[in-house]
Amino acid sequence: MSDAKEYVPPKVWTWDKASGGRFANINRPIAGPTQEKELPVGKHPFQLYSLGTPNGQKVTILFEELLAAGHGDAEYDAWLINIGQGDQFGSGFVDINPNSKIPALLDRSDAAKPIRVFESGAILVHLAEKFGAFLPTDRATRAECMSWLFWQMGSAPFLGGGFGHFYAYAPEKIEYAINRYAMEVKRQLDVLDRRLAEVEFIDGAGYSIADMAIWPWYGGVVKSNSYGAAEFLSVQDYKHVNRWAEQIAARPAVQRGRIVNRTQGELSAQLHERHDASDFDTKTQDKIAPQSAAGG
Numbered sequence: 001m002s003d004a005k006e007y008v009p010p011k012v013w014t015w016d017k018a019s020g021g022r023f024a025n026i027n028r029p030i031a032g033p034t035q036e037k038e039l040p041v042g043k044h045p046f047q048l049y050s051l052g053t054p055n056g057q058k059v060t061i062l063f064e065e066l067l068a069a070g071h072g073d074a075e076y077d078a079w080l081i082n083i084g085q086g087d088q089f090g091s092g093f094v095d096i097n098p099n100s101k102i103p104a105l106l107d108r109s110d111a112a113k114p115i116r117v118f119e120s121g122a123i124l125v126h127l128a129e130k131f132g133a134f135l136p137t138d139r140a141t142r143a144e145c146m147s148w149l150f151w152q153m154g155s156a157p158f159l160g161g162g163f164g165h166f167y168a169y170a171p172e173k174i175e176y177a178i179n180r181y182a183m184e185v186k187r188q189l190d191v192l193d194r195r196l197a198e199v200e201f202i203d204g205a206g207y208s209i210a211d212m213a214i215w216p217w218y219g220g221v222v223k224s225n226s227y228g229a230a231e232f233l234s235v236q237d238y239k240h241v242n243r244w245a246e247q248i249a250a251r252p253a254v255q256r257g258r259i260v261n262r263t264q265g266e267l268s269a270q271l272h273e274r275h276d277a278s279d280f281d282t283k284t285q286d287k288i289a290p291q292s293a294a295g296g
């Protein structure tokens with residue numbers, strides 16, 4: 001049993017601004033904008049407002065895959081939304097995502113009628129349908145792809161908001177919470193492992209938006225030690241997830257997409273904003289801010 005002191009909830013919850021924790025400065029119980037701030041607009045048909053977290057990476061990976069597959073009309077500007085500084089509460093951002101979370105997309109391919117899309121799954125489907133790519137058209141395979149895509153949307157909050165939060169970020173280690181979510185994440189990894197023992201890619205037909213959605217989260221846990229929890233979760237046991245994660249990581253478009261809007265990790269793997277294909281060669285942080293690498 002945990003020795004954490006017992007909390008007795010009051011009759012009515014009130015907002016204790018001093019509750020602390022890593023995200024205390026941005027979390028709040030009300031929606032809507034906190035400040036007037038327009039979003040920048042670049043030259044490409046697609047304007048993405050995001051950050052290089054797993055939810056953000058899904059979309060930049062799809063854009064890079066579309067471009068690599070020859071869909072030149074999938075050119076995009078990827079603007080940085082710094083959620084630690086509250087950019088998601090600017091009025092322009094809230095206009096395209098009332099839920100104030102990255103990623104959010106403005107599809108300006110018909111400039112007269114821009115379309116806003118929020119929620120990473122909706123963005124993936126919007127783009128895949130628009131370009132007729134990475135989403136099977138055969139009814140049965142499409143249903144499989146959609147099932148796994150929605151599986152990711154429903155499952156990853158237990159991995160990130162549940163396990164990751166209580167294992168790595170919460171101001172105190174609560175045994176009950178860590179046990180509960182570790183159990184669930186291991187169950188999810190086993191779900192994936194059993195599926196990937198049978199099929200090369202998740203929908204059983206080919207590489208699709210379902211793989212692109214699942215990989216940043218679960219590939220991150222098994223291959224990039226997300227939350228510093230690889231050993232704790234014995235990730236080496238999930239052999240088929242490891243095989244699949246390595247296969248996807250080797251794709252050049254994935255290697256590009258995963259570093260867009262990224263503000264952590266090696267400087268050469270941080271491209272804060274992407275406005276042109278050449279930015280990968282010239283604008284990563286090791287090229288534009290090498291003094292930071294030297295501690296300057």
Ligand SMILES: N[C@@H](CCC(=O)N[C@@H](CS)C(=O)NCC(=O)O)C(=O)O
Nearest residue numbers: 026053055083101102103119120121
């Ligand atoms: N279900 C959403 C989740 C998006 C999400 O949770 N985004 C996080 C970063 S990974 C965020 O913007 N957090 C800012 C906040 O909560 O204020 C999606 O898939 O797009």
